[in-house]
Amino acid sequence: MTTPTKSATSKQRKQEEPVIHILWMNAGLSCDGDSVALTAATQPSIEDIVLGVFPGLPKVAVHWPLIDYESGPMQGADAFIEWFFKAARGELDPFVLVVEGSIPNESLKREGYWTGFGNNPDTGQPMTVPEWLDRLAPNATGIIAAGTCATYGGIHAMAGNPTGAMGVADYLGWDWRSKAGLPIVNVPGCPIQPDNLSETVLYLLYQLAGQAPMIPLDQALRPTWLFTATVHEGCDRAGYYEQGQFATEYGTPECLVKIGCWGPVVKCNVPKRGWMNGIGGCPNVGGICIACTMPGFPDKFMPFMDEPPGAHVSSTISEAYGSVIRTLRGFTFRTVDKEPKWRRKGRELLTGYKAPWS
Amino acid sequence: MTTSSEQGRELVEMAWDPITRIVGSLGVYCKIDFANRQVAECYSTSSIFRGYSIFMKGKDPRDAHFITSRICGICGDNHATCSVYAQNMAYGVRPPHLAEWIINCGEAAEYMFDHNIYQENLVGVDYCEKMVRETNPGVLAKAERTEAPHAEDHGYKTIADIMRSLNPLEGDFYREALAMSRLTREMFCLMEGRHVHPSTLYPGGVGTVATVQLFTDYMTRLMRYVEFMKRVVPMHDDLFDFFYDALPGYENVGRRRVLLGCWGSLNDPDHCDFTYENMGDWGRKMFVTPGVIVDGRLVTNDLVDINLGIRILLGSSYYDDWVGATDPFVTHDPLGNPVDIRHPWNQHTIPRPQKRDFTDKYSWVMSPRWFDGKDMLALDTGGGPIARLWSTALNGLVDIGYVKSTGHSVLINLPRTATKPEKTFEWKIPTYKGEPLSNALERNRARSYFQAYVAACALHFAEQGLNEVRQGRTQTWEPFTVPDEAISCGFTEAVRGVLSHHMVIRNGKIANYHPYPPTPWNASVRDSYGTPGPYEDAVQNTPIFEENSPENFKGIDIMRAIRSFDPCLPCGVHMYLGEGKLLRTLHSPHAFTAP
Numbered sequence: 013m014t015t016p017t018k019s020a021t022s023k024q025r026k027q028e029e030p031v032i033h034i035l036w037m038n039a040g041l042s043c044d045g046d047s048v049a050l051t052a053a054t055q056p057s058i059e060d061i062v063l064g065v066f067p068g069l070p071k072v073a074v075h076w077p078l079i080d081y082e083s084g085p086m087q088g089a090d091a092f093i094e095w096f097f098k099a100a101r102g103e104l105d106p107f108v109l110v111v112e113g114s115i116p117n118e119s120l121k122r123e124g125y126w127t128g129f130g131n132n133p134d135t136g137q138p139m140t141v142p143e144w145l146d147r148l149a150p151n152a153t154g155i156i157a158a159g160t161c162a163t164y165g166g167i168h169a170m171a172g173n174p175t176g177a178m179g180v181a182d183y184l185g186w187d188w189r190s191k192a193g194l195p196i197v198n199v200p201g202c203p204i205q206p207d208n209l210s211e212t213v214l215y216l217l218y219q220l221a222g223q224a225p226m227i228p229l230d231q232a233l234r235p236t237w238l239f240t241a242t243v244h245e246g247c248d249r250a251g252y253y254e255q256g257q258f259a260t261e262y263g264t265p266e267c268l269v270k271i272g273c274w275g276p277v278v279k280c281n282v283p284k285r286g287w288m289n290g291i292g293g294c295p296n297v298g299g300i301c302i303a304c305t306m307p308g309f310p311d312k313f314m315p316f317m318d319e320p321p322g323a324h325v326s327s328t329i330s331e332a333y334g335s336v337i338r339t340l341r342g343f344t345f346r347t348v349d350k351e352p353k354w355r356r357k358g359r360e361l362l363t364g365y366k367a368p369w370s
Numbered sequence: 371m372t373t374s375s376e377q378g379r380e381l382v383e384m385a386w387d388p389i390t391r392i393v394g395s396l397g398v399y400c401k402i403d404f405a406n407r408q409v410a411e412c413y414s415t416s417s418i419f420r421g422y423s424i425f426m427k428g429k430d431p432r433d434a435h436f437i438t439s440r441i442c443g444i445c446g447d448n449h450a451t452c453s454v455y456a457q458n459m460a461y462g463v464r465p466p467h468l469a470e471w472i473i474n475c476g477e478a479a480e481y482m483f484d485h486n487i488y489q490e491n492l493v494g495v496d497y498c499e500k501m502v503r504e505t506n507p508g509v510l511a512k513a514e515r516t517e518a519p520h521a522e523d524h525g526y527k528t529i530a531d532i533m534r535s536l537n538p539l540e541g542d543f544y545r546e547a548l549a550m551s552r553l554t555r556e557m558f559c560l561m562e563g564r565h566v567h568p569s570t571l572y573p574g575g576v577g578t579v580a581t582v583q584l585f586t587d588y589m590t591r592l593m594r595y596v597e598f599m600k601r602v603v604p605m606h607d608d609l610f611d612f613f614y615d616a617l618p619g620y621e622n623v624g625r626r627r628v629l630l631g632c633w634g635s636l637n638d639p640d641h642c643d644f645t646y647e648n649m650g651d652w653g654r655k656m657f658v659t660p661g662v663i664v665d666g667r668l669v670t671n672d673l674v675d676i677n678l679g680i681r682i683l684l685g686s687s688y689y690d691d692w693v694g695a696t697d698p699f700v701t702h703d704p705l706g707n708p709v710d711i712r713h714p715w716n717q718h719t720i721p722r723p724q725k726r727d728f729t730d731k732y733s734w735v736m737s738p739r740w741f742d743g744k745d746m747l748a749l750d751t752g753g754g755p756i757a758r759l760w761s762t763a764l765n766g767l768v769d770i771g772y773v774k775s776t777g778h779s780v781l782i783n784l785p786r787t788a789t790k791p792e793k794t795f796e797w798k799i800p801t802y803k804g805e806p807l808s809n810a811l812e813r814n815r816a817r818s819y820f821q822a823y824v825a826a827c828a829l830h831f832a833e834q835g836l837n838e839v840r841q842g843r844t845q846t847w848e849p850f851t852v853p854d855e856a857i858s859c860g861f862t863e864a865v866r867g868v869l870s871h872h873m874v875i876r877n878g879k880i881a882n883y884h885p886y887p888p889t890p891w892n893a894s895v896r897d898s899y900g901t902p903g904p905y906e907d908a909v910q911n912t913p914i915f916e917e918n919s920p921e922n923f924k925g926i927d928i929m930r931a932i933r934s935f936d937p938c939l940p941c942g943v944h945m946y947l948g949e950g951k952l953l954r955t956l957h958s959p960h961a962f963t964a965p
Contacts, residue, residue: 038394038395039388039395039418041418041420042443043440043441043442043443043446043566044393044394044442044443044444045440045442045443045444045446045566045567046443047393047443048393048443048444048566049443049565049566051487051491051548051551051552052551052552052555052565054552059539059545059548062539063539077388077390077391077395078390078391078393078492079390079391079491079492079495079538080390080391081390081495081500081501081538082390083386083389083390083391083924083929084386084923084924084925085384085385085386085923085924085925086384086385086386086387088384088921088922088923088924089918089921089922089923089924090924092388092390093387093388121723123723123724123725124688124722124723124724124725124726125417125723125726126418126419126420126723127395127417127418127419128395128417128418129388129395130387130388130397131385131387137725137726138417138726166440167437167440168420168421168425168440170425170437171425172424172425172427172428173420173421173424173425174419174421174424174425174721175419175420175421177420202440202567203443203566203567261847261849262570262572262574262575262576262577262846262847263469263575263576263577263578263579263580263844263845263846263847264579265579268577282564286559287559287563287564287565288552288555288556288559288565289552289556291556291559291560291587292556292558292559292560292563292564292565292569293559293563293564293569294563294564294569297559297563297569297570297577297578297579298563298569298570298576298577298578298579299563299564299568299569299570299577300569300577301569302436302569304567310433310436310437314429314430314433315429315430315432315433316432316433316436317430317432317433317572363425365424365425368690368720368721368722369721369722369723
């Protein structure tokens, strides 16, 4: 998906104006839900970015499997995967790598693969995601982990999983910096709230064009303007909480904390921003917050439909001083804002699953 | 690219991996006979294993729909819905009518969104002016000269104008469709909270707060989509009819024997009580009627028969067999019918990762089949709509005014909209030279018609839901308790076809859970009986119409055949085909021989 006029004059433009390539790799353990969600974004939309509707926005060429025009045979006309090989060879600069899906641990077994993206030309076998990360990360100007699978492991990194799945930062290291000095940028959400991702991409494009300072990130590498406030702080049902009115059944308008909502300790802007165009969301429209943006998701929040531990205390003293509640929540924050221990590199599977192949 | 000589034929090997404009990663590996202009052999492969059935074991059954939604990023809500159906059966809970209407409104919006974005922004590009110019300049020249028969309905004077409107980003219809895919997702979010993993679905009903405003917001958007449909359907008829006209023999692109499965969709709350015992009866009351169709004939429409006929064969996949190694979870269904050891209720998933070897194991996906008492049938879904319309048409059961099944066709009655009068479309069972026809273009055509069908159904659902609210029946959720022991199943239609979830609860926890989405059916590997999967037939029959030489060959006809099935690879597929026999491993260094 490129700027329409680009294909005809690509060489010419290269001299006139640099193009920032966005390489999207959807081959992690994912559902492609973040790709699909990005097509729902309107602030900005993907067309806005590709057509360059913002003043000062650099030219971009997006190599995105979901809607890419190119679909020719490998080593033939219009081969999509060739862009990734070019980037690995250092022939594509600058590029931003977007990773979708968790990184499976491919070292747990003697052979085979959990997931592949094109083929390794040396072996004819599928090229695994860790192999791609090893080749692409050193050349990337920036890396975006899109969605909770890529950021922290997510649903596929649940206890008992067979693949040893983890997030991009678990694989590359939390201190990883690109050759341009950028940390990994994590945009969690299962899937991402559409505008949260498109807006982060927009910010980075401006930064790479020298028009914005370093993207502000918190300790879990999340953009701070999106992920500082909690669900509860942005929820229009918080008034019911304050009044001590709690739903005991689904489908009623009161606060949901007693029937499974984790909103008070979850960093996410969805109730405030809505899901798309201000419509939808989670507790604001009757859906319990299952904490899908959090590093501890899903394990630290299951069973989802039970009252979160701590909710009882905090909701019964909701009339007490806010500072007391904030202190109490601090303990929970520190737990749920961390991934479970088993999401890491190594040759051992620590998820509790007994591998039949070993 | 490697050229080899086999049995006197010059074959050129080509691989497309990953294929773009589908969901997930799919590769196809072909040998092409350019002299005879046909695909000689083809493997299809997707490489992903996540292990849902493994990590769901021991979890709380109420978490099942939150977890299984994450199987798919474009139809996750279909999984969540199917899981909620299975949980309702297990817990013995029947949601309030209003909740069922809300789910139907949400799922209808999902079909409207997904078929729309897939048809116009993913498949449509294969038929756009830019693509046709690069693959078949002769066809484009003809399109420039061909007036569109329904120009008055859709506003495009020639077929080439339609093609131009589909050009990525530059085409006005391409952009309009993308915008429409957002409007329909807003409709979805009104009902189910978030797209694509819903926040407001629960066993027992929904958490959506049902108000007059909810249905107003939904209806205003729906009517815009209904108006859009009055242009979309005739425009696609013109486009697809043109291809038959411009390229005689295009009927055979992606063609396969008619072996279609549809598990039914959109329950009628007046009839659906979620009991297994009554499943055959309430299944027949669905607004999309279930059915197995063989060579154009309806074999059954009974969900109990459909359930008991499902078999999971290992084929060429990276798993150890569970048969003989474990005891069955379920020996008899609640009606006393015996349940096979290869039924999903009894399946175990035992992964054994290994090298990809196209002569042996090369797949993470097993081979689902449907046993009719005699044969293990490799049913396909045709990407969903063709099977749904075909089954609904043959059954002759649906009649709600807005849509009506005639026994041989489906009538879609759209009311007056802002700028267009009322309009009736009729989807007819496709035939070619007197034979029932399932091919690439008809799968695509059915997709446009089904968008109109489900928009018409949504009018009914929204009216029924609003009526409940007006009558003061605003409860949307019914309490339940999780039993210690239960078996259950859920059936619906994911956007691209059949979807089933099978669950076994023991000690109040999930003991076994196996979802079967459409893609394993469509793209299954050659099974243990040697039965080829649906893509195999479809691609094997595909002639090559592309005008390019091997050097700049794009493989557009192969891509059109594959994309007509609406592959959705997070479910994972692999396939092999080769003129009914095993492909021998070649000595030459080529892309897809395992070393």
